[in-house]
Amino acid sequence: MPELAIRNLFARRSIRQFKDAPVTPEQVTLLLQAAMAAPSAGNRKPWHFVVVRDAVTRARIAASHPYCKMATAAPVVLVPCGDPGLSFADRPAFWVQDLAAATENILLAALGLGLGAVWCGVYPNEERVADARQFLHLPPEIIPFAYVPIGVPAEEKEARTQYDADRVRFERW
Amino acid sequence: MPELAIRNLFARRSIRQFKDAPVTPEQVTLLLQAAMAAPSAGNRKPWHFVVVRDAVTRARIAASHPYCKMATAAPVVLVPCGDPGLSFADRPAFWVQDLAAATENILLAALGLGLGAVWCGVYPNEERVADARQFLHLPPEIIPFAYVPIGVPAEEKEARTQYDADRVRFERW
Numbered sequence: 001m002p003e004l005a006i007r008n009l010f011a012r013r014s015i016r017q018f019k020d021a022p023v024t025p026e027q028v029t030l031l032l033q034a035a036m037a038a039p040s041a042g043n044r045k046p047w048h049f050v051v052v053r054d055a056v057t058r059a060r061i062a063a064s065h066p067y068c069k070m071a072t073a074a075p076v077v078l079v080p081c082g083d084p085g086l087s088f089a090d091r092p093a094f095w096v097q098d099l100a101a102a103t104e105n106i107l108l109a110a111l112g113l114g115l116g117a118v119w120c121g122v123y124p125n126e127e128r129v130a131d132a133r134q135f136l137h138l139p140p141e142i143i144p145f146a147y148v149p150i151g152v153p154a155e156e157k158e159a160r161t162q163y164d165a166d167r168v169r170f171e172r173w
Numbered sequence: 174m175p176e177l178a179i180r181n182l183f184a185r186r187s188i189r190q191f192k193d194a195p196v197t198p199e200q201v202t203l204l205l206q207a208a209m210a211a212p213s214a215g216n217r218k219p220w221h222f223v224v225v226r227d228a229v230t231r232a233r234i235a236a237s238h239p240y241c242k243m244a245t246a247a248p249v250v251l252v253p254c255g256d257p258g259l260s261f262a263d264r265p266a267f268w269v270q271d272l273a274a275a276t277e278n279i280l281l282a283a284l285g286l287g288l289g290a291v292w293c294g295v296y297p298n299e300e301r302v303a304d305a306r307q308f309l310h311l312p313p314e315i316i317p318f319a320y321v322p323i324g325v326p327a328e329e330k331e332a333r334t335q336y337d338a339d340r341v342r343f344e345r346w
Contacts, residue, residue: 005181005285009207009278032341033334034182038277039292045335050342057344093297097319100273101292104211105182108281112178119274121214124266137345146270161206162218168205169223171230172310 010159012108015116016070018151023076027113031078031150034109038101041094046086047102050079050136057135061147064131068120074149078106079136082123082143096123099145106148116153122146183332185281188289189243191324196249200286204251204323207282211274214267219259220275223252223309230308234320237304241293247322251279252309255296255316269296272318279321289326295319 032049040046052058053076061071071077082099084092103119110117122128122144132144205222213219225231226249234244244250255272257265276292283290295301295317305317 003285004177006203006207006282008178008181009282009285010210012210012212014212029336030179033336034179036336036340037183037185037334039185039187039280041294043335045337045340048340048342050344050346052344054344091294091298094294096269097273097276097294100270101277103270104274104277107212109179109182112176112182119212121264121267121270125264135345139346142346161210162216163202163206163209164218167209167218167221169221171223171225171227172308173223173312173315 007159008108008111010161012111013157014118015153015155015157016118017154018070018073018075018116018149019154021152023115023150027115028076030113031106031109034105035080035102038098038105040098040101041091042088044087046083046095046098048081048083048142050081052077052079060135065120065122065128065147068147068149070118071147071149074151076150078148078150079132080106080145080148081138082145083141084143085141103146103148110150114152115150117148117150120147120149180332181281181284183334185284186330187291188326188328188330189291190327191243191246191289192327194325196288196323200288201249203286204279204282207278208253208275211271211278213271213274214264215261217260219256219268219271221254221256221315223254225250225252233308238293238295238301238320241320241322243291244320244322247324249323251321251323252305253279253318253321254311255318256314257316258314276319276321283323287325288323290321290323293320293322
């Protein structure tokens with residue numbers, strides 16, 4: 001059923017309102033399995049994930065990030081983190097792209113599970129990185145990449161592409 | 174059918190061997206619709222896409238990138254490009270993550286259409302960026318992000334996650 005797979009990409013929308021309803025440990029595991037199914041440069045998988053349920057930590061996240069207030073309402077916040085030391089020594093900068101692919105997979109998997117999620121960027125904002133490092137007790141070599149609040153959606157958004165033919169060139173610019 | 178959506182994430186594998194079979198313009202449009210359905214920081218959509226079918230350009234791509242030899246066999250190579258000037262002035266660096274999410278969507282959409290694809294990183298490798306800029310006549314402000322050869326798969330790979338429980342922490346590191 002190829003078309004469903006594409007419709008799912010269109011149906012992924014940023015969900016910022018959540019019901020007072022749980023996300024189960026089994027769902028979290030599926031979300032992380034989806035994240036770790038992402039491609040990475042040389043398949044080096046330069047990632048770690050922190051699963052935050054604690055309300056105090058979620059409140060700190062919300063207070064430290066201007067667009068992540070919904071972390072207080074979401075029962076779980078996933079925090080993908082980069083570990084550049086796991087990338088190839090000659091091309092460590094690819095870790096950012098690898099983490100972004102894993103994060104997109106989390107958003108898509110959340111949708112697939114009937115959950116909603118939103119990607120709140122942390123890296124490369126230095127203040128946000130420093131704050132997250134403190135809350136989560138991250139070692140210096142581990143870089144917090146994003147906050148992904150996840151819960152049962154309390155808002156509905158229509159599927160869409162934002163396709164713009166002006167952004168497409170053929171053969172050359 | 175939520176589970177199918179997640180199985181699709183597991184089924185996405187890097188496909189590097191292609192049949193001598195076409196990718197239609199309609200399929201390319203769907204792939205680009207999927208790309209442009211990706212999230213981006215502040216929804217700034219800092220992307221452009223070059224659709225390369227020309228065999229000479231594909232041969233140049235293959236010659237300039239050590240892991241993109243299959244560009245000669247794939248009937249089409251999509252080239253997502255970043256345009257940092259379209260991002261917020263105070264956070265232009267997020268364009269890399271936005272492009273990575275769009276690229277992951279292309280890979281997933283290809284699978285959904287019965288096609289295969291592989292993500293060959295270009296940015297931030299300076300030589301690869303310079304080469305692509307030359308082949309594709311990109312303006313100086315446009316940054317070639319990746320090559321994505323796409324075609325009808327001539328290899329099969331099993332669905333998988335590379336889930337590793339050692340990469341998961343709860344509440345804090």
